[in-house]
Amino acid sequence: MIVCSCNVLSDQDVRSAVEAGRTRSTSRVYGCLGCSAQCGRCARTIQRIMDEVLGSARAAPAIAARGPRNPD
Numbered sequence: 572m573i574v575c576s577c578n579v580l581s582d583q584d585v586r587s588a589v590e591a592g593r594t595r596s597t598s599r600v601y602g603c604l605g606c607s608a609q610c611g612r613c614a615r616t617i618q619r620i621m622d623e624v625l626g627s628a629r630a631a632p633a634i635a636a637r638g639p640r641n642p643d
């Protein structure tokens with residue numbers, strides 16, 4: 572899905588940049604993807620995607636540390 576119509580960036584573009592560790596800053600996402608912020612309407616959406624990616628990255632070790640929910 573296109574999340575930035577000015578730069579034609581998709582949610583997957585943003586996820587890939589964050590997952591690759593290229594950025595953890597909303598303002599730097601554009602530069603990492605070879606463009607720059609234009610109107611800024613996409614900033615909240617990009618922030619939400621980054622929060623999802625970084626949140627799931629933080630949750631994964633915690634889930635692994637807890638172990639299986641229903642051990643036999």
Ligand code: FES
Pocket residue numbers: 574575576577578607608609610611612613614
């Ligand atoms: S929609 Fe992303 S800068 Fe305009």
